[in-house]
Amino acid sequence: MDLRTSYDVVIVGAGHAGAALAIALRQKGFSGSILLIGDEPALPYERPPLSKDYLLGKIGAEHLLIRPAEFWPENKVDLAVRCAVQELDPDRRRVTLSDGRHFSFGWCVLAAGGKVRRLACDGAELGGVHTLRNVSDVEHIRDELDATSQVAVVGAGYIGLEFAAAACELGKRVTVIETQQRVLSRVTSPVISRFVEEEHIRRGVSFHFGQGVRAFRGEGALQEAILDDGTAIPAQMAICGIGIDAETRLAEQAGLACDQGVLVDSCFRTSAPDILAIGDCSRHPNPFADGLWRLESVQHAQDSAATAADAIIGNALPYAQVPTFWSQQYDMRLQSAGLSMAADEIIVRGETGSTPFSAIYTREGKVIGIDAINAPRDFMAARKLIKQGASPDRDSLRDPGIPLRSLT
Ligand SMILES: Cc1cc2nc3c(=O)[nH]c(=O)nc-3n(C[C@H](O)[C@H](O)[C@H](O)COP(=O)(O)OP(=O)(O)OC[C@H]3O[C@@H](n4cnc5c(N)ncnc54)[C@H](O)[C@@H]3O)c2cc1C
Numbered sequence: 240m241d242l243r244t245s246y247d248v249v250i251v252g253a254g255h256a257g258a259a260l261a262i263a264l265r266q267k268g269f270s271g272s273i274l275l276i277g278d279e280p281a282l283p284y285e286r287p288p289l290s291k292d293y294l295l296g297k298i299g300a301e302h303l304l305i306r307p308a309e310f311w312p313e314n315k316v317d318l319a320v321r322c323a324v325q326e327l328d329p330d331r332r333r334v335t336l337s338d339g340r341h342f343s344f345g346w347c348v349l350a351a352g353g354k355v356r357r358l359a360c361d362g363a364e365l366g367g368v369h370t371l372r373n374v375s376d377v378e379h380i381r382d383e384l385d386a387t388s389q390v391a392v393v394g395a396g397y398i399g400l401e402f403a404a405a406a407c408e409l410g411k412r413v414t415v416i417e418t419q420q421r422v423l424s425r426v427t428s429p430v431i432s433r434f435v436e437e438e439h440i441r442r443g444v445s446f447h448f449g450q451g452v453r454a455f456r457g458e459g460a461l462q463e464a465i466l467d468d469g470t471a472i473p474a475q476m477a478i479c480g481i482g483i484d485a486e487t488r489l490a491e492q493a494g495l496a497c498d499q500g501v502l503v504d505s506c507f508r509t510s511a512p513d514i515l516a517i518g519d520c521s522r523h524p525n526p527f528a529d530g531l532w533r534l535e536s537v538q539h540a541q542d543s544a545a546t547a548a549d550a551i552i553g554n555a556l557p558y559a560q561v562p563t564f565w566s567q568q569y570d571m572r573l574q575s576a577g578l579s580m581a582a583d584e585i586i587v588r589g590e591t592g593s594t595p596f597s598a599i600y601t602r603e604g605k606v607i608g609i610d611a612i613n614a615p616r617d618f619m620a621a622r623k624l625i626k627q628g629a630s631p632d633r634d635s636l637r638d639p640g641i642p643l644r645s646l647t
């Protein structure tokens with residue numbers, strides 16, 4: 240494709256947020272020129288199925304695409320894949336690719352996502368040791384799965400647990416290693432952690448809590464993971480799901496304010512004029528909790544993109560969406576809304592031993608979050624309660640016989 244040398248909007252990163260921004264701009268009637276630049280070989284695709292149905296082979300790569308290939312030219316979005324932006328120059332208002340090409344911009348939007356964290360222990364470079372972020376990671380993992388009977392999963396966060404569930408479904412023997420004392424400790428309450436852990440144990444997954452991996456060992460390829468206490472876990476494959484760091488390299492080099500993410504205001508504007516940052520790489524003030532937040536979710540990628548699109552078309556409105564997230568493990572669908580870390584009370588709705596049930600988080604009586612397991616109606620209604628800042632009485636919240644929506 241012939242690219243221009245100057246664009247009204249240049250988007251760096253053709254992942255979920257970058258693609259959503261181009262789509263939102265066109266949906267909102269923006270008629271200027273748009274260049275979407277991504278360093279991966281694939282057209283913009285969704286990551287959630289990578290640790291779920293795509294990993295299990297239930298869907299093909301074409302089902303990952305955010306939009307079919309023809310959407311981009313039809314909507315006059317120039318798409319440059321396999322192109323890494325090497326430099327952002329806010330003063331000259333231009334980006335430079337690693338192949339030396341320059342593009343000047345009216346607006347630049349950073350949508351560069353995150354860099355996956357890797358273990359730095361001995362043996363981390365052995366064949367069979369993987370991270371899971373991109374479609375190419377999953378292709379390598381799938382190629383090796385047939386010859387794998389034992390898997391070590393490092394990190395009991397969403398991605399580690401989703402991988403554990405998928406591997407278990409494929410008949411692998413799965414061991415999860417976690418430095419904290421419970422699963423999902425960073426994102427949920429003990430009551431939800433306990434239920435999720437038991438569901439995994441019921442299907443044969445083993446856990447080692449309070450342990451890290453000291454080394455991976457093997458002749459050429461992985462044979463075992465050695466834990467801090469010396470325990471050897473036999474495994475032909477290890478998946479390291481220990482999180483991501485925001486991709487801030489370009490922003491830092493350009494002198495933009497960064498602190499564990501590119502710092503933005505409530506309209507996703509960075510410290511430099513006409514440069515915005517959205518999705519996983521940005522850290523923003525959220526109306527539903529104090530402080531600054533870097534959120535990793537599809538909802539946030541889409542809604543931050545919509546807010547940035549409004550700013551670009553001259554209709555800047557502060558971000559006001561309730562954060563949401565979902566995870567699928569076995570037949571468990573976990574849906575979360577709100578930012579519940581500051582809760583002073585957890586109200587359990589339903590029986591904790593079986594689904595559906597939910598944990599509702601309140602602060603001074605006000606609903607600030609929910610984790611709902613196989614309870615989509617509770618999730619939807621709680622999202623409204625959070626948005627409204629509602630303070631229903633705790634007996635009604637606790638009683639599954641009273642629909643939450645009747646409290647909105
Ligand atoms: C396996 C997996 C499962 C997930 N499951 C869920 C789920 O169930 N629910 C949910 O809500 N969220 C889920 N997420 C999170 C969700 O996918 C992310 O929050 C979302 O993709 C963030 O979008 P983004 O555009 O900010 O970042 P990304 O999707 O990471 O896109 C950023 C893109 O920018 C590219 N890039 C970076 N630097 C440059 C550069 N200099 N030049 C050019 N390109 C560059 C990157 O290579 C990447 O392609 C999951 C994520 C993963 C990895």
